[in-house]
Amino acid sequence: MDLHVVGEEPPERGDAARNRQRVLVAANELLHSCGAEALTMDALAERAGVGKGTIFRRFGSRAGLMRALVNExxxxxxxxxxxxxxxxxxxxxxxxxxxxxxxxxxxxxxxxxxxxxxxxxxxxxxxxxxxxxxxxxxxxxxxxxxxxxxxxxxxxxxxxxxxxxxxxxxxxxxxxxxxxxxxxxxxxxxxxxxxxxx
Missing domain, CATH: 1.10.357 (Tetracycline Repressor; domain 2)
Known part of the structure; x- marks a missing residue:
């Protein structure tokens, strides 16, 4: 995992940062309510109000998303x-x-x-x-x-x-x-x- 410690987070464009945060918040909500097994890209896209393409472009894969959640x-x-x-x-x-x-x-x-x-x-x-x-x-x-x-x-x-x-x-x-x-x-x-x- 490529953890960015406090004060070393890479900069993001405003819209990209907002989308990333929406996806991470929605993913955490799904993890809390359903567990990791039920966290699908379809469910996440619907919950976050973004397209699946946005999630894949930002995180690359489900594994990349999970790594980002742990880092966050x-x-x-x-x-x-x-x-x-x-x-x-x-x-x-x-x-x-x-x-x-x-x-x-x-x-x-x-x-x-x-x-x-x-x-x-x-x-x-x-x-x-x-x-x-x-x-x-x-x-x-x-x-x-x-x-x-x-x-x-x-x-x-x-x-x-x-x-x-x-x-x-x-x-x-x-x-x-x-x-x-x-x-x-x-x-x-x-x-x-x-x-x-x-």
């Missing part, structure tokens, strides 16, 4: 982390920010986990992907700010492993665990791992 979702998450209100964004203590981070990622995985998982064809490639690197950098920064004991890099990777796509999808689909349960466990794990400085 990741960019939105990054914006909320960097510029949004606390506790996910700046303005509170690092432990509270770290506790809020897991549930925010879980929300993204709930909507786009199937697409993200399908794109993970090369073992280990996801750990070099800009989205993962952003998340790793963010968690590392918060662990350092919280003065966590131990190896910060290994701690960050261990925490991120608990919200990795294959595991979360198995927990949700095969074990029937709720998002609330997974989010509460993330917060418990963060607070058990990172103690407030005395």
């Amino acid at each position: 979702s990741e960019i939105d998450l990054q914006r909320r982390i960097v510029f949004g209100p606390p506790p996910l964004g700046p303005g509170t203590d690092p432990i509270s920010r770290l506790a809020a981070f897991g549930p925010a990622v879980l929300e993204t995985l709930e909507l786009h986990g199937a697409v993200i998982l399908a794109g993970q064809t090369k073992p280990g490639a996801r750990y070099e992907h800009p989205a993962y690197q952003f998340q790793l950098t963010h968690v590392l920064m918060l662990l350092r700010q919280a003065r966590a004991a131990g190896d910060h890099r290994l701690l960050a990777e261990s925490l991120l492993a608990t919200i990795d796509v294959p595991l979360v999808r198995f927990q949700r689909n095969q074990l029937g665990m709720s998002l609330d349960r997974l989010g509460a466990h993330w917060e418990w794990l963060v607070r058990a791992t990172v103690q407030s400085p005395s």
Whole structure:
């Protein structure tokens, strides 16, 4: 996936940007209501009020559309982390920010986990992907700010492993665990791992 991180989005013409946004909003609505399997180009064109040709010209294929949805979702998450209100964004203590981070990622995985998982064809490639690197950098920064004991890099990777796509999808689909349960466990794990400085 060609993720454009916050502040690096490529410029678009006004009408192209509007059409792109209409398609992405409609696609997200269909994903929420019907799931990824029911997201057809015909249904999307009707929902967005554009021709199928417009969708194909902008995204190339259904796979290209799905990649764009994941990128849009990741960019939105990054914006909320960097510029949004606390506790996910700046303005509170690092432990509270770290506790809020897991549930925010879980929300993204709930909507786009199937697409993200399908794109993970090369073992280990996801750990070099800009989205993962952003998340790793963010968690590392918060662990350092919280003065966590131990190896910060290994701690960050261990925490991120608990919200990795294959595991979360198995927990949700095969074990029937709720998002609330997974989010509460993330917060418990963060607070058990990172103690407030005395």
